Amino acid sequence: MTEFGPVMLLAVLLVPLGSAALLALFQDDRVTGRLNALASLVTFLASTSLFFARPEPGPFLIVDDVNVVFIVLNTFVAFTTSVFSASYIAHELETGRLTPVYLRFYHAMYQTLMFAMNLALLSNNVGLMWVAIELATLTTVLMVGLYRTPAALEAAWKYFILGSVGIALALFGTILVYLAARSVVGEGLDAMAWNVLVKRAPSFDPHLLNLAFAFLLLGYGTKVGLVPLHAWLPDAHAEGPTPISAVLSGLLLNVALFAVLRFKMVMSANPGALAPGPLMVTLGLLSVLFAAFMLYRRHDIKRMFAYSSIEHMGVITFAFGMGGPLANFAGLLHMIFHSLTKSAIFFSVGHIAQIKGTQTMADIRGLTVTHPVLGWGLVLGVMTIVGLPPMGIFMSEFLIISSTFARQPALAVALALGLLLTLGALLWRLNGLAFGESLGKDAPSDASFIPMFAHLGLVLAAGIFLPPALVSWFQYVAGLLG
Template structure:
C-alpha cells in the first residue's frame, strides 16, 4: 500500500483537498445534470479512498500546514464516507427535484460546485495544523452551506439562509476573537508569527501558556464554535436550515458540518487540559450538553415539520456528544466518539428517507404523512429502523454508545446521570410517538410519482453499518477509538 501511495503526484493528505478543490471548479463548468452528478460522485468517492489511505500514511506535520493524527482521521474518514454516500443519494434526488419543477436546471452547476467546495472546506478544517487556517475553513464551510440552504429560492429558503448567515457570522466572529486570544497567549512563549498559531507547537508548549488568556479564549471559542455545533441556546439557525434546504444538504449538515465544529472545540479542550493552571473546560461542555439534550427533547413534541423534527434530534444528539466529551475519561470519550460516528451514519440515513417521503407525499408536514409501511413498505420500514436506531433501541450502535455513557456517568457522577437519563427518555418518547403516526395506520395520499426515485442503497448501507456496530465492534476500531479517547483526556 505504502509503495503505491508514493507513486501519486501528491500526498494523500493533499489529495483530500486537491480532489474536491479541482472538482468544484470543474463542476461549475458542467451544465448537464447527469454528467455533473457522475463527476460529483466520482470526486466524492476518490476523496473517501484517499481519506482511507491516511490510516497508514501520516505526513510529517513540521513540513506542512496540514497534519494527521488518530483524532482527525476519525472525522476525516467518517466525513468523506458520508459525503460519498450522500453524493450517490443526491444524484437521483436532485434529478427528481428538477423533474417536478422544484429546482431549476440552471442551478445544477452551482449545486454540484458548492457540494465539492463544502467537502474541500471541511477537510481543510480537519487537517489544518494552524488554528487560524482552521477558523478560515469553518467560515468557508459556513458560507457554502448558507448558499446551498437557499438553493430553492423560495421566501422560506432565503429567510433560512439569511438567518443561518447572520447567526453563523456572529458565532464565527466569537470564534475568531477566541483564536486571537490563543495567539496572544502563545506569543510570549513561542514568538510572533506563524509558529504561535501552529497546533502541534501550541500543544507542545501548552503548559507554559497564560492560563488566564486560555480560560477567556475558551469561553469565546465555546460560544463561537458551539453555534456551529448547534448546541442550545446557540441553535436557532439549525432547524430552519435543515427544513428549507435540499435534503442532501440536511444530511451533510447533521452528518458532517456539526462534527467539524465539534472537532475544533475538542482541539481547544485538549489545549486547556494540557495547562495545569487553566480552568477545566469539561463542566462548560457538560452544562451546554445537558441543556441541549433536555431542551431538544421537549421541542421534539412540538414539531410539525418532519425535517425540523429530526433537526431537533440532531441538537439532542450533539448535546449528548458534548456531554460525553465534557465528562472526559477513557470510557466517556470512547462513548462520545462512538456516538458521534453512529449519529452521523444514522441521521444522514434518516434524512435520505425523509427526503424521499417528502417527495412521494408532496409535503413535509407530519400531519399529512401517515401509514408509510403500507403505502411504501421499503421506505417506510427503513424509516422505522432509522428512528429506532436514533432513539437508542438495541441492537443498534447508538444503544451501545448511550449505554456506555450512562454507565460511565452513574459510576463517576451519579447526580449528573439523573438529567442525562431524563433527557434520553424524553427524546425517546417523542420519537416513538411521532413514528407511530408516520409509519402506521391508514396511509395518507401520495402525489403522482413518475420519474426517477432516489437510490435506497446509501440509506440501507448506513443502517446496516449501524446495526453491525451494535452487534460487534472490530478490534482495530476499538483500539483506534481507545487511543483517541486517551488523547482527549
C-alpha cells in the same frame, strides 16, 4: 510509502476543489450528478489511504490519530450523500423546483463544502481551520437559500447572521490563543500549529486561555448548534435541499465540534486553566433537555430530525465534557454513529417528502403500507437514533450514562430523562408516519436505497461487534482527548 502520503493528503483537498470548478462548467444534469458522486468516491478512497501512509505534519496540514477517523467518516458520508443527491436532485429538476443553472451552482457548492470541511479537519493551524470553517458556513448559507422560497430565505438569513457572529467570536478566541502561545513559542506559524500548541500548552498563560476558550466555545458552539445558540439549525435543516440537511447534521456539526475538541485538548494540557468540562457538560445537558421537550411540538418532519440533531450534539458535548477515557470513547463512537444514522434518516426523509410532496407530518401516514422499503427504512433509522438495542447508538449512549453514573449520578439521571423523552417523542411521531392507513400522494419511488441501508447496516454491525483493533485505537484517541 513516504512519498505516497503527501500526494493522497493533497488529493483529499484538491479533488473536491478541482471538481467544484469542473461542475460549475457542466450543463447536463445526468453527467454532473455522476461526476459529483465520482469525485466524492475518489476523495473517500484517497482519505482511507491516510490510515496507512501518514505524511509528516507540516506547518499548515496535519494527519494525526485524532483527525484521521473524522476525515474518513467525512469523506464516506460525503460519498454516500452524493449518491443520494444524484437521485434526489434529478427528481427536483423533474418537478421544476430547481432550474439547471441552480443545479450547476448546487454541485459546485457541494464540492466546495467538502473541500472546506476536509481542510478544517486536516489543518494544523488554528487560523487556517477558522478560514475553512468560515468557508463551509458561507457555502451552506448559499445552499440553504437555494430554493428561494420566503421560508428558505429566512432560514438562510438567520443562519448567516448567527453563523457569522459565531465565527467572529471564534476568531477573537483564536487570536487570544495565539497571544497566549506567542510569549512561549515565539512569533510566527509555530504559535498557531496544533501539534506545537498541545505540546507547549502547560506553560501558556492560563487566564488568556480561559478567556479564549469562552469565546471559542461560544463561537464554534454556535456552529455545533448547542442550546441557546441553536436557533439557526432547525430552519436551515428544514428549508434547504435534503442532501444538505444530511451533510449539515452528519458532518458540519461534527467539524465544528472537532474544533472545540482540539481547543479542549490545549485547555486540559494546561494545569492552571479552567477545566473545560463543566462548561461543556452544562451546554450539552441543556441541549439534550431543550431539544427533548421541543420534539413534541414539531409538525415538520425535517425540523423534527433537526431537533434530534441538537439533542445528539448535546449528548456528545456532554460526553466529552465529562471526559476521562470511557466517556471520551463513548463520545467518539456516538459522534460516528450519529453521523451515519442521521444522514441515513435524512436520505429516507428526502425521498418521503418528494413522494408525498409535503414535509408536514400530519399529511404523511402509512408509509410501510405504500412504500415498504422506504417506510421500514425510516422505522429502522428512528429505532437506531433513539438508541434501541442492538444498534450502535444504544451502546454509546449506555456507555455515556453508565460512566457518568459512577461519577455524577444526578447528571446521569438528567441525561437519561432527556434521552427517554426523545425516545417517546420520536416513536410517537414514527407511529403516525409509518403505520396506519395511507394518506396523501403515493407516487412510486425509483430512488436508490443503498446509501441509507449501508449507513444503518454499519451502525447495526458496530453495535453487535466492534473489531478489537478499532476498539483499542478508539481507546488510544480517547486517552489523547484528556
